[in-house]
Amino acid sequence: MQIEKHARLSIAPMMDWTDCHCRYFHRLMTRHALLYTEMVTAPALIHGDRDRLLGFDPAEHPVALQLGGSDPHDLAQAARIGAEFGYDEINLNVGCPSDRVQSGAFGAVLMERPGLVADCAAAMIAASPAPVTVKCRIGVDDQIPEEVLPAFLRTVSAAGVTRFAIHARKAWLQGLSPRENRDIPPLNYPLVHAMKAEFPHLHLSVNGGVTSLAEAQSHLDAGMDGVMIGRAAYHEPANTLLDADATIFGAGESSKTAEDIARAMLPYIERHLSAGGRLNQITRHMLGLFAGRPGARHWKRTLSERAHLPGAGTEVIEAGLSAIRQFAA
Structure with a gap:
């Protein structure tokens, strides 16, 4: 390399x-x-x-x-x-x-x-x-x-x-x-x-x-x-x-969106949770993913308020993405 x-x-x-x-x-x-x-x-x-x-x-x-x-x-x-x-x-x-x-x-x-x-x-x-x-x-x-x-x-x-x-x-x-x-x-x-x-x-x-x-x-x-x-x-x-x-x-235009990245994190999150980890250990790094976008505040609030709760899982990410979709509609 x-x-x-x-x-x-x-x-x-x-x-x-x-x-x-x-x-x-x-x-x-x-x-x-x-x-x-x-x-x-x-x-x-x-x-x-x-x-x-x-x-x-x-x-x-x-x-x-x-x-x-x-x-x-x-x-x-x-x-x-x-x-x-x-x-x-x-x-x-x-x-x-x-x-x-x-x-x-x-x-x-x-x-x-x-x-x-x-x-x-x-x-x-x-x-x-x-x-x-x-x-x-x-x-x-x-x-x-x-x-x-x-x-x-x-x-x-x-x-x-x-x-x-x-x-x-x-x-x-x-x-x-x-x-x-x-x-x-x-x-x-x-x-x-x-x-x-x-x-x-x-x-x-x-x-x-x-x-x-x-x-x-x-x-x-x-x-x-x-x-x-x-x-x-x-x-x-x-x-x-x-x-x-x-x-x-100079590697060519990316076709990925912030929504794509959030979804691509789901298998990683599931592996982390299955190994005994907590959701907020990962989602604290994802709070700014939609910075400047409609719905960004709701995404951030959803993760901040719910990811630390006992048993929190990928449904928190889905709820955050739902807020983004609502504001984009």
Whole structure:
């Protein structure tokens, strides 16, 4: 698999969101985009329930595992485990600004320690047959991104990393919450574009603030190798992903509708329920499927109010679809 081709469009790793159910749902809308797991810390993977943390449906391919950590030995071990589970890529998180990540000396705080990131990446590359990539910020706190980012890319790429996803915002580790860090620091797309010009041999994706396929295509037209979309793909999945294969990958127009996707989820939901799972574990990712459509509010309300009830099953999806049909009539 030439993973770089799929990285032309990717769905960002998002904590509490991009679990296996979310990824299966997204995969029904795009065959080509690269999907990412939530971040899993290396110690949790080494010492925890690997099947629970890493299990995924084969239909999710191509799918990447994102790891968090700052110990080269632990990360190497975790990368090897992830590759053995069949992930197509292993990604190192150097962008998350949460307090928990900072206290563990990994995530965005590692922007201040490019040498350590290089050591971690080198260890992961040596241990993993799957390609190792890095997701980073343009800098943190009072760093000057125009100085920090090229030095970071130069140091880490020297360790063997050839593909980076760059969130085009600083992370403020003091004074802003993780939520605020997603919006308040200004976007600096020109700097990320300049990095592609300075490092033409690297595969660089831009992340942050991209809300549509048209915006994604504009970055590709400007010379970026890839675009990573986050919240837009989650909150308005059909609007964002149903045309992705045609628009971004030139794969021909999709004939699928949001209704088709909802129905295609039914066998997956039935398997999950028969294995003892709960309906709302899946439907929480489907709330935005009809965003912007007549009946979207009723769809969302139906799933929100009924999917958590004991014994809830696929009839909840059918009820939601009935509301959509009524508004479309």
